[in-house]
Amino acid sequence: MQIYLPIAEVSVNAFLLLGLGGIVGILSGMFGVGGGFLMTPLLFFIGIPPAVAVATEANQIVASSFSGVLAHLRRKTVDLRMGTVLLVGGLIGAAIGVVIFNYLKSLGQVDLLVKLCYVVFLGVIGGMMFVESLRAIRRTRRGAPPARKKHGWVHGLPFKMRFRTSGLYISVIPPVLVGVSVGILAAIMGVGGGFIMVPAMIYLLGMPTKVVVGTSLFQIIFVTAFTTLLHATTNYTVDVALAVLLLVGGVIGAQIGAMIGTRMKAEQLRILLAIMVLAVCSKLALDLLLTPSELYSIASGAGGH
Amino acid sequence: MLRLAILLSLLALPLKAEEVVLGLSRDKVAITATFEGSEILIFGAVKREAPIPDIPLDVVITVAGPSLPVTVRRKDRRFGIWVNTDTVRLDAAPTFYAVATTGPLDMVLSATEDLRHRVSIPRAIRSVGAASMAEDAERFTEALIRIRREQDAYQLRENTVSFDEQTLFRTAISLPANLTEGTYPARIFLTREGRVVSRLETVIDVHKVGLERWLFTLSREKPLLYGLMSLAIAIAAGWGASAAFQVLRRG
16 A cells, blocks of 8 residues: 655555564564664665655654553663663763764765764674673573672762662763763764663663663653654654654554563573674675665755755 | 638738647646556647648657756765765756657757757756766766656656647656656647747646645644654554553453
């Protein structure tokens, strides 16, 4: 069934969009990522104009992460306090990131920088997670006890706060810093930042993997809701018809994803996320390295970015 | 008496040997939510006062979408990776363009007439000043045409106008589903030996209706309300799915 999208001004297959939304929703509920880094290229591929794809998908992520958070809230795997701290940091970071982005844009070649950023970050994060979770799986197979949490310099910092759900008693400074840096990256790279936030929470803050997913989704809701409003009021590029088609699949997928996630072991979850991150990374790297079949690309409008 | 009057008035008119009389199967295209493209039948006749001349006529029909500025970028290899290096901005390129003819375009229309009336696809794109943006600016125009032809947005349909008895002509232009809103000018040229002997222009009105119209207007006129509505839908859907799954698990 073909549906004509009023803002994108293209006609697309409704079932294809429902399916896409569903798959990305499952990943979102399982890993606590927004899924924007997967959805954007898929929407480009089926012919949605890039500006509309980026804006609309932010709206769809609001729906799937809200659905996911509710599922995680019922299992008490959302650290609301930690989420709020990260969110405050994230908003500050996003504001700084927008300034940096505009500065880079004035220098030109921002697209390239964004892509290189993606490849480097995804490669490093994915690689580290993959190695770590592989080791963890081997260790549990051998039956050795899990490594004790290290008490490093992080624990000597002031402004300590108790995060009951995560079972942590740490200074608020590291979470705020993590929030700020992810916010900056998210604004520059144009994504919600879930796939950077999740590993940062696991490895830098030492949060349990189960809690990380719900907490990440919690803060993604606010970031993407803000992005949606920004795009709707400045660029008029949110296509609500497209969003509805994607989010119907997305919210159902997120529920299924959350259900799968709770049945899996933490290190299995981490290794799957690592594989996914590495796959996206290599796809982007190949795009940069291989000779494209069409050297020219078209952007509507005189401006573009 | 009446016949005489008509005859006299016809004689009084400046004598134009051949003229186009035109019909369209529809002059309005409504884009609804389930719009899947549309086919428009363009038909007409040649009106003459004199017997059919020996040299045959040809018909060229064009339908164009609204013209918009377009940016074309080209990738090049730098330090081993492919990056966008050159950019050319074209002043105006139609979002849709179709040319239908009775024969090969370069046979039925001379280069001079093509230049004057902007009939062929490359001529329909306005690229003043493009040459100053890159050394080989015409390659960018070619790329635009190549990409849009693959999407069926640009169509060159030679030999698709049927022309009976040098008088009645007709052709069908298929408008794709990915249509931009606006007025689509349709032009009909009668040519003989490459020269235009008569032309006629009309418009096809393409516009969104119903829900499509309402959403589009809302997004432009009350963007904040539109944005909040989108968020409300998202939150409601997220909550709805969660509630539904809870019921499912209990049941």
